[in-house]
Amino acid sequence: MPENIQQKIEALRKEIHQHNYSYYTLDEPTISDFEFDMKLKELQDLETQFPQYFDANSPTLRVGGQVTKVFPTVQHQFRMYSLDNSYDFNDLDEWEKRLRRTLDVPSEFVAELKYDGASISILYENGKLKEAVTRGDGFQGDEITSNVRTISAIPMQLYGDYPERFFMRGEIYLTHENFDKINARRADEGLDPFMNPRNTASGSLKIQDSAEVRKRGLSAAMYQFVAEKTDAETHWELLQKAKSWGFSISGQAKQCKNIEEVKEFINHWEENRHILPFDIDGIVVKVNSLAQQRTLGYTAKSPRWATAHKYKAEKAETELLAVTYQVGRTGAITPVANLSPVLLAGTVVKRASLHNEDIIRKLDLHQNDFVYVEKGGEIIPKIVGVNLSRRQADSAEIQYIRNCPECGTELVRVEDQAIHFCPNELHCPPQVIGRMIHYVSRKALNIENLGSETIEQLYREKLIENPADFYALTKEQLLPLERMAEKSAQNIIKGIEDSKKVPFEKVLFGIGIKHVGETVAKKLVKNFNSINELMNTKVEELVQVEDIGVKIAESITEFFRNPENILMIERLKSYGVQLEKTSGSSAMLSNTLQHKTFLFTGKLSLFTREDAEDMVEKHGGKNISAVSKNLNYLVVGEKAGSKLKKAQQIGTIEIIDEQQFLDLLEV
Numbered sequence: 001m002p003e004n005i006q007q008k009i010e011a012l013r014k015e016i017h018q019h020n021y022s023y024y025t026l027d028e029p030t031i032s033d034f035e036f037d038m039k040l041k042e043l044q045d046l047e048t049q050f051p052q053y054f055d056a057n058s059p060t061l062r063v064g065g066q067v068t069k070v071f072p073t074v075q076h077q078f079r080m081y082s083l084d085n086s087y088d089f090n091d092l093d094e095w096e097k098r099l100r101r102t103l104d105v106p107s108e109f110v111a112e113l114k115y116d117g118a119s120i121s122i123l124y125e126n127g128k129l130k131e132a133v134t135r136g137d138g139f140q141g142d143e144i145t146s147n148v149r150t151i152s153a154i155p156m157q158l159y160g161d162y163p164e165r166f167f168m169r170g171e172i173y174l175t176h177e178n179f180d181k182i183n184a185r186r187a188d189e190g191l192d193p194f195m196n197p198r199n200t201a202s203g204s205l206k207i208q209d210s211a212e213v214r215k216r217g218l219s220a221a222m223y224q225f226v227a228e229k230t231d232a233e234t235h236w237e238l239l240q241k242a243k244s245w246g247f248s249i250s251g252q253a254k255q256c257k258n259i260e261e262v263k264e265f266i267n268h269w270e271e272n273r274h275i276l277p278f279d280i281d282g283i284v285v286k287v288n289s290l291a292q293q294r295t296l297g298y299t300a301k302s303p304r305w306a307t308a309h310k311y312k313a314e315k316a317e318t319e320l321l322a323v324t325y326q327v328g329r330t331g332a333i334t335p336v337a338n339l340s341p342v343l344l345a346g347t348v349v350k351r352a353s354l355h356n357e358d359i360i361r362k363l364d365l366h367q368n369d370f371v372y373v374e375k376g377g378e379i380i381p382k383i384v385g386v387n388l389s390r391r392q393a394d395s396a397e398i399q400y401i402r403n404c405p406e407c408g409t410e411l412v413r414v415e416d417q418a419i420h421f422c423p424n425e426l427h428c429p430p431q432v433i434g435r436m437i438h439y440v441s442r443k444a445l446n447i448e449n450l451g452s453e454t455i456e457q458l459y460r461e462k463l464i465e466n467p468a469d470f471y472a473l474t475k476e477q478l479l480p481l482e483r484m485a486e487k488s489a490q491n492i493i494k495g496i497e498d499s500k501k502v503p504f505e506k507v508l509f510g511i512g513i514k515h516v517g518e519t520v521a522k523k524l525v526k527n528f529n530s531i532n533e534l535m536n537t538k539v540e541e542l543v544q545v546e547d548i549g550v551k552i553a554e555s556i557t558e559f560f561r562n563p564e565n566i567l568m569i570e571r572l573k574s575y576g577v578q579l580e581k582t583s584g585s586s587a588m589l590s591n592t593l594q595h596k597t598f599l600f601t602g603k604l605s606l607f608t609r610e611d612a613e614d615m616v617e618k619h620g621g622k623n624i625s626a627v628s629k630n631l632n633y634l635v636v637g638e639k640a641g642s643k644l645k646k647a648q649q650i651g652t653i654e655i656i657d658e659q660q661f662l663d664l665l666e667v
């Protein structure tokens with residue numbers, strides 16, 4: 001029935017658009033690449049079969065990404081395409097046959113690793129890095145030059161006989177080592193780990209603060225030279241030249257005389273990819289001759305002269321020994337499958353994440369089932385199915401626990417969410433520890449030298465149970481802990497002492513009221529002078545404050561209803577922790593600068609940067625940390641440098657001096 005076919009096509013298009021959005025814009029895919037590619041292929045087949053339902057906006061005809069609103073948008077002078085991909089050698093053979101039909105001479109190839117990251121196009125002029133732009137939708141992308149400049153694998157200045165003006169394209173990715181480091185740091189700050197290196201690399205490029213991007217330790221491999229013209233004859237030659245100018249070019253790329261050699265390369269890396277210190281998701285095969293590339297040209301979405309052979313996620317079968325449950329620092333419960341050890345993707349797998357109760361139900365897991373585990377983009381493998389033929393007749397269904405394995409409290413499942421929580425925030429050990437780790441973290445009280453391991457030890461020794469206990473600690477109590485030297489103990493005590501100077505807004509963030517993040521804490525402090533004032537405010541009054549909704553307001557009042565929290569606050573006060581605004585940060589003066597954003601640069605002479613930022617806030621404006629389209633005013637002092645230049649390039653930013661800034665305040 002044609003009507004049903006049309007509906008089917010439209011439903012698939014809609015679904016794929018949604019997945020593109022999750023993958024490219026949110027960096028949080030909800031299905032595996034393989035499942036995604038199968039859906040796209042299904043759509044492609046239907047569209048070929050029923051051309052009457054053609055639509056120029058179909059995801060089969062477009063690159064899946066988008067530009068964001070956070071960075072300036074730049075048109076690509078040369079379009080950035082996607083790659084046709086497939087998972088089997090038949091398609092590769094078909095591709096090669098098509099090449100032969102078009103070309104007089106059989107082609108040679110270059111086979112390259114398909115780095116799993118985010119693509120970038122970088123303009124070089126006179127040997128200098130000029131501008132870096134993401135692929136976006138292929139026609140236009142986000143200008144993220146200052147972020148790309150932080151990546152040490154990308155040269156700022158070239159050497160040798162480089163052409164005057166050209167684009168170098170490549171992939172920005174994260175090594176396993178740096179990905180693990182980022183997650184270790186996140187764990188220390190009480191944050192959830194990132195899912196996989198690809199989405200973390202892509203997400204890192206979208207951070208507004210370049211200093212933060214630098215900390216991520218991104219890598220890059222360049223794989224394509226693009227310019228108006230070149231006198232090179234092959235892609236391989238261009239790669240070698242690019243290397244001589246100072247670019248990082250993949251060390252594994254290989255020239256192949258024919259498709260058989262390409263297949264050998266593909267097989268070799270399918271077996272050996274686990275020794276690489278980064279993720280690849282396949283191999284890219286390119287026609288080497290540039291003349292042949294020109295003859296072949298492009299389809300609506302990808303070059304005809306290249307194709308990607310993708311690797312399927314590896315699967316193994318093993319026995320489920322038990323399901324155990326972990327309680328996270330926020331009280332979230334994660335079920336974990338304990339498996340009979342099995343070799344998968346180069347590592348021995350003993351555990352797999354089961355995510356939540358619904359997934360266990362969907363898999364219909366029984367005790368001692370033989371399950372299939374798969375390692376996709378995620379670091380932790382997952383169970384994708386059960387081998388029913390090996391299930392024992394009398395094996396019982398896995399029952400999700402009803403009580404917290406750490407403290408015995410009955411679990412709750414929040415409406416609309418798949419995850420269970422332990423509601424015993426104040427006494428469930430992992431949550432107690434999590435709360436204290438959050439309290440000392442950089443953006444809260446910033447108590448240096450006090451890592452999560454030390455906090456766990458102190459808790460086990462019953463020396464601390466809530467943030468107020470830090471202030472009663474003595475050096476003598478710290479010294480007997482494992483690996484605790486005199487010097488570190490001293491530093492911890494000093495860090496705790498110093499935290500008494502940390503301003504109210506950070507303390508308010510640090511005490512861990514649910515839904516009160518950094519920004520909300522700031523907003524609250526603008527409107528309430530002390531914790532006492534906040535404590536005595538009702539939900540109806542709280543929701544009057546900008547950006548404070550009912551959910552946040554209720555969470556605040558609930559926090560203060562608990563006598564244990566009140567006791568902790570009274571103790572913090574008695575130790576001298578800042579629980580009210582200091583005289584320097586008094587209330588709002590006006591709303592003159594409402595909805596306006598400011599950034600100060602260069603050497604200021606009429607006021608200090610701190611005072612200036614304070615003035616902005618007191619008059620209702622907002623300070624931001626980087627030059628972008630979102631900036632309204634750049635206030636320049638003497639010797640303003642790159643920020644000024646960038647603001648001029650963007651063109652929409654008002655550039656003013658210090659006096660003009662004061663005029664804005666009408667003071």
Ligand SMILES: NC(=O)c1ccc[n+]([C@@H]2O[C@H](COP(=O)([O-])OP(=O)(O)OC[C@H]3O[C@@H](n4cnc5c(N)ncnc54)[C@H](O)[C@@H]3O)[C@@H](O)[C@H]2O)c1
Nearest residue numbers: 019020023029031032033036082083112114115119223284
């Ligand atoms: N899971 C999901 O929800 C979801 C959603 C959208 C896309 N995806 C995945 O993304 C893929 C589509 O993304 P795409 O359009 O970026 O295509 P692609 O990732 O399959 O191939 C194109 C990209 O490969 C990269 N690349 C890496 N090494 C390269 C090399 N040596 N030479 C040339 N290019 C190289 C480039 O960034 C290029 O833009 C799909 O195949 C799918 O697996 C997944």
Ligand SMILES: [Zn+2]
Nearest residue numbers: 404407422428
């Ligand atoms: Zn608990």
